[in-house]
Amino acid sequence: MMASITNSFQSSIQTTRLSSLYLSPNRVATNPFVLKTRSLTSKTTCLAFSPLPENRGPPTRVELSGKTLRFSGWSELLRRRGSIEFPVVEAAAADADGYAKPSKSFAERFPALVTGFFFFMWYFLNVIFNILNKKVYNYFPYPYFVSVVHLLVGVVYCLVSWAVGLPKRAPIDKDLLAVLTPVAFCHALGHVMSNVSFAAVAVSFTHTIKALEPFFNAAASQFVLGHQIPLSLWLSLAPVVIGVSMASLTELSFNWTGFISAMISNIAFTYRSIYSKKAMTGMDSTNVYAYISIIALLVCIPPAVLIEGPQLMQHGFRDAIAKVGLYKFLSDLFWIGMFYHLYNQLATNTLERVAPLTHAVGNVLKRVFVIGFSIVVFGNRISTQTGIGTAVAIAGVAIYSLIKANLEEEKRKAAATSKS
Numbered sequence: 001m002m003a004s005i006t007n008s009f010q011s012s013i014q015t016t017r018l019s020s021l022y023l024s025p026n027r028v029a030t031n032p033f034v035l036k037t038r039s040l041t042s043k044t045t046c047l048a049f050s051p052l053p054e055n056r057g058p059p060t061r062v063e064l065s066g067k068t069l070r071f072s073g074w075s076e077l078l079r080r081r082g083s084i085e086f087p088v089v090e091a092a093a094a095d096a097d098g099y100a101k102p103s104k105s106f107a108e109r110f111p112a113l114v115t116g117f118f119f120f121m122w123y124f125l126n127v128i129f130n131i132l133n134k135k136v137y138n139y140f141p142y143p144y145f146v147s148v149v150h151l152l153v154g155v156v157y158c159l160v161s162w163a164v165g166l167p168k169r170a171p172i173d174k175d176l177l178a179v180l181t182p183v184a185f186c187h188a189l190g191h192v193m194s195n196v197s198f199a200a201v202a203v204s205f206t207h208t209i210k211a212l213e214p215f216f217n218a219a220a221s222q223f224v225l226g227h228q229i230p231l232s233l234w235l236s237l238a239p240v241v242i243g244v245s246m247a248s249l250t251e252l253s254f255n256w257t258g259f260i261s262a263m264i265s266n267i268a269f270t271y272r273s274i275y276s277k278k279a280m281t282g283m284d285s286t287n288v289y290a291y292i293s294i295i296a297l298l299v300c301i302p303p304a305v306l307i308e309g310p311q312l313m314q315h316g317f318r319d320a321i322a323k324v325g326l327y328k329f330l331s332d333l334f335w336i337g338m339f340y341h342l343y344n345q346l347a348t349n350t351l352e353r354v355a356p357l358t359h360a361v362g363n364v365l366k367r368v369f370v371i372g373f374s375i376v377v378f379g380n381r382i383s384t385q386t387g388i389g390t391a392v393a394i395a396g397v398a399i400y401s402l403i404k405a406n407l408e409e410e411k412r413k414a415a416a417t418s419k420s
Contacts, residue, residue: 118350123366125343127373133195133336134203134378140320140329143195144304145312146336150191151297153337154344158290170287177295180288182275184295190268192300193261201251201258203374204382204390207367208247209262211393214400215240216270225274232403239396246389252381285348293341364398 136146162169172180197206215237221227248254308316320329350362371390375382382390 115350115353118346118353119362122343122346122350122362123369125339125346126366127370129336129339129343130198130203130207130370130374131377132332132339133198134374136332136336137199139323140316141199142308142312142316143199144192144300144308145316146199146333147188147192147195148297148300148304149333150195150337150340151188151293151300153334154293154341155290155297157338157341158293162290167284167286170283172291176283177291180291181295183272184292185299186268186272186275187292188296188299190265190272191296192303193265193268197258197261197265200255200261202253202378202380204371204380205247205251205253205386206258206262207371207374208244208390208393209259210266211240211367211397212244212263213266213269214397214404216266217273220270220274230403230407233400233407236396236400236403240393240400241396243389243391243393243396247386247393248389250383250385250389252383252386285352286345289345289348364394364401367397368394 133146137143140146161167194206194210197209218229218233218237222229248259324332347363354362371394374380
């Protein structure tokens with residue numbers, strides 16, 4: 001076959017013209033090309049043609065005319081071969097037209113795993129904060145100043161986050177500032193009083209007292225806001241009150257400063273919840289918490305300076321540095337502030353990812369983890385009655401949280417049904 005083609009070219013070159021070579025009306029290439037006789041005679045081993053039907057008639061003359069060449073009989077063959085040998089081009093065209101489906105992110109493919117990670121980090125940071133915070137109070141018993149450090153580190157973290165645009169800072173005006181100020185004041189009071197209690201008594205006992213917070217929430221809703229609290233919620237709070245009373249009567253580290261401070265913290269956080277409901281804005285939770293932290297820091301500085309300032313300047317800083325060294329003292333203050341801010345921020349982020357019922361159960365389990373780990377780490381001795389009272393109080397909080405979350409879910413569904 002190759003010999004016949006070569007002979008055809010050799011016999012026809014004697015003529016003075018070469019006829020044009022075009023592809024069929026459905027061309028594969030639009031630019032003409034010149035076929036050189038040298039490439040056909042010296043490089044025949046590089047050419048591969050599909051077998052064509054043998055033409056026993058007179059050889060077709062190929063004339064030299066300065067025009068391009070035409071293969072009039074091969075158009076169908078080229079169409080068939082082109083449809084088979086170029087699938088990659090078709091796939092690329094499909095991608096260019098947007099037919100390819102975008103790949104899902106890791107969070108979209110494994111939402112349960114990401115939510116579990118949020119819970120784990122929330123618990124982990126909370127436990128580490130409570131343990132490290134109590135260790136600092138063992139050699140530096142100044143809760144007002146430490147409370148300022150907690151908020152200061154968090155505010156610096158927020159300012160750096162705003163500077164890099166993660167998240168973008170939301171603007172604030174006088175009206176929004178007036179709405180957030182009561183929330184921030186209650187946040188500051190509750191935070192300081194919690195730290196006073198942590199410094200005065202065992203961490204486990206403070207958290208047992210703080211288990212009474214749902215009771216104060218229900219009382220404020222009933223008698224301050226005028227909301228009707230179902231009987232089932234009041235009954236679920238009975239174990240909480242009984243359990244805290246049992247634990248308090250036999251707590252080995254009990255003192256009135258720690259007990260009263262924890263109770264004031266409960267009241268402050270209750271009013272923080274009330275004002276937070278009135279301060280519902282379109283701002284995201286991260287920016288709201290950042291502004292609350294800034295205002296709360298300004299609220300906490302004056303009492304820290306007035307109450308603990310003289311003692312700190314006389315011997316407080318000097319004694320702490322003498323016990324643990326300057327580097328450890330400063331690093332401990334920095335890390336408890338960082339852990340405090342991060343665990344609060346993660347608690348907010350976790351609430352946004354799960355239903356209220358799941359978050360309520362998670363919050364109860366968090367308190368169990370903190371009490372358990374604090375007893376193990378600090379080796380606190382507790383009486384049998386204290387242990388039983390703590391367990392009863394935690395169980396009551398769990399029942400209360402479950403009932404309240406179910407009631408809120410029913411209200412949400414009823415509101416959605418009425419709108420539809």
